[in-house]
Amino acid sequence: MSTALRIASVNVNGVRAAFRKGMGDWLAARDVDILALQEVRAATEDVTGLLGDEWDVLHDAATAKGRAGVAIASRKAASIHRVTLGDDDFDSAGRWLEADYEAGGRIVTVVSAYVHSGSAGTPKQVEKYRFLDAMEQRLPALAEHNELTVVMGDLNVGHRTLDIKNWKGNVKNAGFLPEERAYFDRFVGAEGDEDYNAGGGLGWVDLGRRFAGEVPGPYTWWSQRGKAFDTDTGWRIDYQLATPGLAALATSYTVDRAAAYDQRWSDHSPVVVDYAI
Template identity: 80%
Template sequence: MPSASPLRIVSANVNGVRAAFRRGMGDWLAAGDVDILAMQEVRASTDDLSALLGDEWSILHDPATAKGRAGVAIASRAGAHIHRVELGAEDHDTAGRWLEADYEVGGRIVTVVSCYVPSGEAETPKQVDKYRFLDAMSERMSELATHELAVVVGDLNVGHRTLDIKNWKGNVKRAGFLPEERAYFDRFMGAEGEEGYNAGAGLGWVDLGRRSAGEVPGPYTWWSWRGKAFDNDSGWRIDYQLATPALADAMVSYAVDRADAYDERWSDHAPVVVDYAI
């Protein structure tokens, strides 16, 4: 990929790519000037993706074992060098949840991961599975932290801090905001109040959303379809771009591309759009 203009990487939980395109995702993508599009909850086949996106996109796709569930993909204007989907032990089914790709940008390699962390459910086997995934994810992120230019993007299904959930007090015992889950993110980029938080603490990863927004609520990336959550901006910030320090320093802009109105949404998540000068 050329490096004359910033590299635009977008993370989007599409909540079913075929439904998203019926709601207007195609028009959004055509106008978005996107270089690399990382998707989660694809819930479709590779043929479906190819038909929807068109020939100008090179597509990597890891579907879930169960048809119609999860699924992660990365589409780009140029092909990837290699890609990897293995995560954790051989008996741990992480299909459709972790996809790595390496891209050459301006003579340098940028590693992009599209990740979809299980949502979990407190005090159930689903939560045990979520912790198992987060354990495997932590191990791989420790390895990826040695890469100069790497970014893990996606629906990570955890609000790291109280700033990341509108109604955090009502969710302290709910999956997505459990102390045990948030501790994983403390390991990734440091804990709130810790020296070096989001600037070299933990494994050294940088939460670009928090670096860009500062110490303010949100900006949220997910709102329930139900009720007035979207209209009232009662959301969760669970979609991230976590970058290595060198790539974080190359960020020139960050945005949550929130729809202007409820009926203009093509997913219950908003895309996270970051431009990097590489």
Template identity: 80%
Template sequence: MSRPLRIATVNVNGVRAAYRKGMGEWLAPRGVDILALQEVRAETDDLTALLGPEWDVLHDPATAKGRAGVALASRRKAEIHRVTFGPDDFDSAGRWLEADYDVDGTIVTVVSTYVNSGEADTPKQVEKYKFLDAMAERLPKLAEHNPLSLVVGDLNVGHRTLDIKNWKGNVKRAGFLPAERAYFDRFLGAEGEEGYNAGAGFGWVDVGRRFAGEVPGPYTWWSQRGQAFDTDTGWRIDYHLATPALADTAVSYTVDRAAAYDERWSDHAPVVVDYSL
């Protein structure tokens, strides 16, 4: 293709509500080729009707109606898609969706995922660790399947202190627990480790951190309560995790943060990356 492949991910916090608040006005001019969505919380027919006929839509709804749900929408039809994830007794419905796309003769594998939010010292946290265990098992196989692979979505973990504005106040809360962050040490390498985000761990690359450098944020989620958005008291929990070969083709990284609180159509901001294949 003559221009880079543009891949965007966003937790829409309910796609029907997001469209009522302006998601379509964001998407129409943005030039996105592959769109990953989380927390769709709608039927497939609702999603396809909102996006329109120009999009090929894959949707894995959650088992419980009105919960979770992940989707991939593309300007090109997926070659193969998979939703099987984790052990047989683990319900991952609505949380992991893989697809292979033929981009002018090059196969790119994209995953839209929504990691459980969890809650410290509760069964919800046990489920979150089950999901992260399954993810740790799948990532090496995914890289083996295709050296041009990408996992995007709301991963509900801030890996480093740079990823959360008020990290000191959240060290005992789900999303920043040491045990959760240790999974990301395995995926990317640990902070300060030789080869961090450049071959350490499983070798995957956090594209956002590579582009931003050693600076706070840029955040992708802000609480709807109080002045969190206005004061940029956010969390960076929406990621593009790429295999090294794909990460090396990334030429731009943008968090599409709304200009004002009342212009938001989700509590998350889209994360948009261009890959020059």
């Protein structure tokens, strides 16, 4: 008999601001078991205070105060967690957090990841590539560690033309550079490949694309400027990438897009996936 497990991920764009704008109401109604947060931008006591005693919280704050920060909150405590990524001289603080959870008599490994936004032709882009390199090196070890693993969060790359409304205007911008998209070709398979998103590349499955099919979006981030949200001129840069074993257990995928601009509590929308473990 399977156990239902609901896992959600969202870039909160500052968890304190998100709760002021209504995140608590969303969370209270969503019946989430494991919640991955990115861009927390707060202290651990802030996160635990906002979420309440019913949540067990793991938090990896950024080295620079008030920047980045990733967390995983769960109804049951993790059996183990890890925060290291890349070489010893690489600062991944606030951007990568792994944890193992028991569900249905099995272990599910969850990663909350926040990839740098980058900026083409600048040192920020160099750091982004260093992070993506470290991520590419870590993914095979994660899959070997546990066949039921999900890497999720704000990965700050639109993989395919379907993932950005205005893709033609962004081919030279960070987030849609060919070099960035090539990493995702290696993670899940290249666009046009027969095995795309079916265990190609390193074998990871993009659940958003698997459930949505070959259609634009569904987008997960919209610029705060102009009418981007109202016209759905968005980017799909928030993912749940699962190992084939876990992907086979996914039963639903939803982007919790706000009903209206003034009802948003972040510039990102949560990505929620149900698994039958």
